[in-house]
Amino acid sequence: MTAIATLELHPGKERSLLRRHPWIYAGAVARVTGRPAPGDLVRVVGGDQRFLAWAAFSPASSIRARAWSFVETEMPDDAWLQARIAAAVARRAALVARTDARRLVFGEADGLPGLIVDQYADQLVVQLMAAGVDARREAIADALTAATGIDRIYERSDAASRQREGLPSREGTLRGALPAGPVVIREDGVTYQVDVLRGHKTGFYIDQRDNRRLLAGLAAGRRVLNCFCYTGGFSLAALRGGAAEAWSIDSSADALEVARAQQSLNHIESPAHWIQADVFDALKQFASERRQFDLIVLDPPKFAPSVQHLDRATRAYKQLSLAALRLLAPGGRLLTFSCSGAVSVDLFQKVVAGAVIDARVDAQMLARLAAGEDHPMSMTHPEGEYLKGLMLGRL
Numbered sequence: 001m002t003a004i005a006t007l008e009l010h011p012g013k014e015r016s017l018l019r020r021h022p023w024i025y026a027g028a029v030a031r032v033t034g035r036p037a038p039g040d041l042v043r044v045v046g047g048d049q050r051f052l053a054w055a056a057f058s059p060a061s062s063i064r065a066r067a068w069s070f071v072e073t074e075m076p077d078d079a080w081l082q083a084r085i086a087a088a089v090a091r092r093a094a095l096v097a098r099t100d101a102r103r104l105v106f107g108e109a110d111g112l113p114g115l116i117v118d119q120y121a122d123q124l125v126v127q128l129m130a131a132g133v134d135a136r137r138e139a140i141a142d143a144l145t146a147a148t149g150i151d152r153i154y155e156r157s158d159a160a161s162r163q164r165e166g167l168p169s170r171e172g173t174l175r176g177a178l179p180a181g182p183v184v185i186r187e188d189g190v191t192y193q194v195d196v197l198r199g200h201k202t203g204f205y206i207d208q209r210d211n212r213r214l215l216a217g218l219a220a221g222r223r224v225l226n227c228f229c230y231t232g233g234f235s236l237a238a239l240r241g242g243a244a245e246a247w248s249i250d251s252s253a254d255a256l257e258v259a260r261a262q263q264s265l266n267h268i269e270s271p272a273h274w275i276q277a278d279v280f281d282a283l284k285q286f287a288s289e290r291r292q293f294d295l296i297v298l299d300p301p302k303f304a305p306s307v308q309h310l311d312r313a314t315r316a317y318k319q320l321s322l323a324a325l326r327l328l329a330p331g332g333r334l335l336t337f338s339c340s341g342a343v344s345v346d347l348f349q350k351v352v353a354g355a356v357i358d359a360r361v362d363a364q365m366l367a368r369l370a371a372g373e374d375h376p377m378s379m380t381h382p383e384g385e386y387l388k389g390l391m392l393g394r395l
């Protein structure tokens with residue numbers, strides 16, 4: 001084994017590591033001793049040579065290294081990796097009672113920076129988002145099979161963040177046969193078809209599980225409007241919960257086709273209307289027709305990929321919430337979401353409050369919504385929190 005390189009930080013730049021924040025920015029690095037390859041383990045020390053962390057080196061990224069372990073005696077070798085993956089999988093064990101679609105590893109929050117692993121029944125999907133996990137993909141695949149007993153692993157390393165790490169996009173099977181078609185999963189009594197090859201993210205919005213269940217519990221006899229429905233997750237949950245009718249809007253014909261197929265798969269007979277349209281236009285149209293709904297879901301795509309897009313994004317979130325509030329019947333509820341990491345919980349609440357004021361309605365906040373427990377947030381890495389939502393009740 002070649003000697004492990006050392007990454008020495010500028011004086012004062014060790015503060016965030018001492019607070020167990022895992023990202024080491026390029027500007028914090030004073031010198032690199034040795035010749036680490038992309039993804040190699042490096043020993044991070046302060047200006048006084050004191051040990052700070054073991055980290056994975058990423059020479060192309062402005063996040064020059066990501067800390068894997070803050071304990072000198074816990075060097076992240078393959079056995080360490082296997083144990084950390086097994087522990088992350090074990091933490092999700094209880095979810096099998098509700099679903100066979102689970103996020104098994106959520107990057108920094110599980111102490112495995114850049115590694116995403118989702119399970120869909122007997123198929124795993126991995127996303128390697130940083131040089132460190134990319135370099136250890138074989139060891140990761142072995143550890144996943146050991147922890148889950150599943151030997152079908154598909155790689156969807158196609159996220160834009162790979163470019164910032166200097167890594168090419170990579171897709172294909174890592175273990176086992178290529179999935180022959182959609183993977184069928186079952187969550188809270190609803191059957192879904194997940195296209196792990198072409199679907200959004202790794203195929204499905206696993207993160208909205210608890211919010212789908214919340215909606216289902218409120219839906220009996222209600223008129224539901226689901227905006228940005230994609231393959232119909234919220235709509236199907238609401239219909240399964242006894243919704244009187246569900247209107248679902250998305251601009252993607254392909255997504256709506258899957259949604260319709262899932263409706264028949266679930267033998268749902270209640271009226272479901274799948275509308276291919278721009279949500280902004282459709283909401284205007286509905287307002288002009290004076291339509292009313294009892295439950296409205298707004299789960300748009302990420303409007304703010306970074307802080308530079310904040311202004312435009314907050315305007316769009318406000319406009320949507322305002323348009324939805326105008327269609328909400330008295331006593332109705334609005335579930336409004338943002339999955340932009342750059343939009344904080346506080347900011348989102350202010351934006352939605354602005355929409356309530358402009359809509360000239362009285363509304364109360366009934367719940368703050370977030371991703372499910374298989375998408376935890378590290379207490380020392382708040383950047384990991386991305387999905388936030390509010391449930392408002394109109395008086």
Ligand code: SAH
Pocket residue numbers: 200205208227228229230231232233234249250251252255277278279280299300301
């Ligand atoms: N709520 C979904 C996920 C939404 S993803 C779920 O729980 O599964 C965002 C969706 O918004 C995508 O399906 C995309 O096709 C759609 N979309 C993006 N911009 C749109 C627009 N202006 N009007 C309608 N749909 C849009």
